[in-house]
Amino acid sequence: MRKQVIPAVLSGLLCVSAFAQRVEISREVSFLHLQSSYNAGWSSVLTGNFEEAAENARANGLLEVQANSCANRRSLLLEVVVRDRDGRHFREVPVWQLSDSNAFFFVSGMTIDADGAPNAYNPDDTGLDELANAGEPAHWNGIITGRDGNPLIQREGDPFPGYFISCTSLTDETKKFTDPTGYVDASKIAYIALPQDVANRGGVRLGDFAVVMNLHNGKSSFAIYADIGTLGEGSVALADALGIYSDARRGGQSEGILYLLFPGSGNGKPRTVGDIQSESEKLLPDHRRRIRELSSCVESDDSVSAIMFKKRSDTFH
Numbered sequence: 001m002r003k004q005v006i007p008a009v010l011s012g013l014l015c016v017s018a019f020a021q022r023v024e025i026s027r028e029v030s031f032l033h034l035q036s037s038y039n040a041g042w043s044s045v046l047t048g049n050f051e052e053a054a055e056n057a058r059a060n061g062l063l064e065v066q067a068n069s070c071a072n073r074r075s076l077l078l079e080v081v082v083r084d085r086d087g088r089h090f091r092e093v094p095v096w097q098l099s100d101s102n103a104f105f106f107v108s109g110m111t112i113d114a115d116g117a118p119n120a121y122n123p124d125d126t127g128l129d130e131l132a133n134a135g136e137p138a139h140w141n142g143i144i145t146g147r148d149g150n151p152l153i154q155r156e157g158d159p160f161p162g163y164f165i166s167c168t169s170l171t172d173e174t175k176k177f178t179d180p181t182g183y184v185d186a187s188k189i190a191y192i193a194l195p196q197d198v199a200n201r202g203g204v205r206l207g208d209f210a211v212v213m214n215l216h217n218g219k220s221s222f223a224i225y226a227d228i229g230t231l232g233e234g235s236v237a238l239a240d241a242l243g244i245y246s247d248a249r250r251g252g253q254s255e256g257i258l259y260l261l262f263p264g265s266g267n268g269k270p271r272t273v274g275d276i277q278s279e280s281e282k283l284l285p286d287h288r289r290r291i292r293e294l295s296s297c298v299e300s301d302d303s304v305s306a307i308m309f310k311k312r313s314d315t316f317h
Contacts, residue, residue, distance in 0.1 A: 077104050078201050080231050093231055095198060104202045105260040107215070108232030112239050113193050114248035115142050115227055116183040118159035120166035121151075127163060128187070128236065129248035134166070142166060144177060154180055170206040170226040172270050184226040184270050186235035186248075192259060193229030207266030209280045214242040215256040222280035224271055225261065232257065 077097040081090050097104040114120040114129035121143055125131040134142030143151045144165040151164045158165075158180050167177075168184040168191070175182035184191055192210055199205070206225055212234065213220040221241035223234070234257075239246035244253045262283050271279070 075099065078198065080106075080195070080198060082108070082231050095202065097202070102203055102263045103260060104204075104263070105258065106231070107256070107258050109252065109254045110232055110234045110239060110242070110244055110257045111230060111252045112244075112246055112248040113191075113227060113229060113233050113235050114186045115166050115229075116168040116185050116189075116191075117166060117187040117236065118154065118180040118185070119163055120186065120248075122160075122163040123151075123153075133248075134164070152178060168226050169228045170224070170268075170270055184224070184235075186237060188237055189226070189235060189270075189273065190221045190223040190238035190241055190276065191226035191235045192223050192238065192261075193227035193233035194225060194261075195231055196228050198231060199225070199228070202261065203263040204261050205263070205266065205268060207268040207271070208261065208263055209265045209276065209283060210259060210261045211280065211284075212238060212242065212260075213258045214244060214253070215258055216253075217243050219243045222276050224266065224276050226270070232259070 075097050077095045080093045080095060082093055093106055093108050095104055095106045112129075114127070115134075117128055119127055120129050121127040121131050121134045134140060138149055140149075140151055144167050145151050154161050154163050154165055160180070165178060165180050166183065168186075170184050170191075171177070172182040190212075192212060194202075194204065204225055206228075208225045210223045210225060211220065212223050219242045221238055223238050226235070227233075234242075234244075236246045236248060239251060242257070244257075245251035262280075265279070265283055
């Protein structure tokens with residue numbers, strides 16, 4: 001979970017990021033931009049033909065089209081204001097829902113989440129991630145604490161004795177909360193994080209599945225929604241699968257990552273790598289028709305390689 005200082009709208013809970021993101025509901029979308037700064041075909045991305053997406057990569061200038069021609073194929077679910085990685089600028093990220101479907105998607109960057117990895121945090125701050133991203137004394141949210149509010153430390157027999165017990169919002173409820181293996185290991189499992197407001201509005205629950213793609217190189221991965229955090233946040237394992245520098249302290253990518261989520265697709269429990277792969281693959285056939293409609297809306301032949309939706313600035317409040 002990445003800590004950001006933004007006007008708060010969410011409450012900090014155990015294993016819930018202490019950041020906040022302001023969510024704005026958009027009433028009107030005047031136009032959209034089709035930007036081909038990436039190297040993957042949008043149609044191929046969404047229909048699951050990832051190899052073709054990489055082969056058909058082609059850059060092509062900026063196009064602008066009227067959004068109302070596509071109004072029957074997707075609708076704006078909400079718009080999120082997020083802070084850029086430089087910490088000084090804000091940007092708008094629209095979240096879109098497919099027509100006749102509860103699936104929704106957005107295009108953003110990716111910060112790296114190490115939560116759930118047993119070697120994520122330690123008292124010397126030499127773990128996978130900076131200790132500051134797990135909170136602070138009396139306000140820890142990425143690590144497990146005792147009744148006194150102090151972080152619990154792994155013992156002999158645990159994966160990383162001396163390290164804190166790092167947690168994710170999605171947990172294995174059959175295990176004790178002090179068991180480091182009861183959380184989704186960011187170093188092994190491809191998972192994404194979402195702000196609670198976005199998850200609530202989209203109807204997605206912890207344990208649901210997603211398809212994530214790096215539009216710059218065509219690399220893709222199935223993933224599970226396992227943590228409450230910032231918009232555009234993925235685990236170390238997901239970053240590795242997408243060809244993104246996966247160092248939780250210095251890695252990530254500023255833009256060009258497509259997230260497609262399938263609400264109601266999971267069982268609310270952590271899953272193995274094999275389960276995530278097999279269960280996610282089952283979702284694609286049911287959504288390919290709607291996704292093809294969307295892709296035909298946002299590209300003319302195969303010349304446009306990816307999309308970035310942006311609401312006109314004078315209608316955003």
